[in-house]
Amino acid sequence: MIILGIDPGYAIVGYGVVKAENGRFRPLEHGAIVTQAGVDFNRRLEKIYDSLASLMERHRPDAVSIEKLYFQNNQKTAIGVAEARGVILLAAQKAGAQIYEYTPLQVKMAVTGYGQAKKPQVMEMTRRLLGLKNIPKPDDTADALAMAVCHGQASGSELRRAMLARRMRAAGGGRS
Template sequence: MIILGIDPGYATIGYGAVKYEKNEFYPLRFGAITTSAQEDFPARLEMIYDDMEQLLRLVPAEAIAVEKLYFSKNKTTGIAVAHARGVILLAAQKHKIPIFEYTPMQVKQSVVGYGLAEKGQVMEMTRQLLKLKEVPRPDDTADALALAVCHGHCSHSLLRYYR
């Protein structure tokens, strides 16, 4: 199964595609989509959509794992991320790829085995599971790969997705 993990944002969107086969993970493609703060917000959303469309044409994903939105401190930033996330979900929906959502605690539990693990622990375990020489940068990319690994581990369960 090819899984595309997406860590949503509006300045930096991490992505990580992995192949999950016989309980092994193989990294296929990973990186980040970035937008310029010099652009107005609608233009940034359009850039995200266009880049997601291109990524979805390159990666034959069978599932998309995306982080559930949560924000507690900065509501304005959270709303902007929600808009970007909506654009990302729209692109996935147009390609008819099932979308699976995970909380940060679910990702930590699945990748490290402990739902309260530190970010560094998740990044290091993701690196080890994917047999990478170093933790991918930026952090958003490592987070996206962790989401893909989480979905691989959870894919045998009945999970909610959007159609």
């Protein structure tokens, strides 16, 4: 399964494309889409959309994993991030990818096994799981890779549960 993890923003959108197979992860591409302050906001959104559409065309992800929007203290920032997130979701939808949303707590649990893990712990575990020499920069890129790993872990668990349920039904020990 090819997963595109996204850390949404309007100044910086982190992205990480990961191949998840048999419980292992292989990074395919990662980086950040950076828009310039002072440029018309609609142009910034257009750059985000065009960059992600191109990325999705190259990798054809099965799933897009994005951080669930949560309330922020700075309303202006929250509105800008929400608008950028809408453009990101549109690009994913138009590419035909399944969209999954995760909270920061879910990402921490999936990547480190501990919901109160600190950001450096999540970044280091993501680096290890992907076999990278260094933690990717900027942080938005590392966060996006963690988002992809989170979905890979979550979908792997769902797949294992489905396989176990199928085996139990086949053995006469479960119901459909």
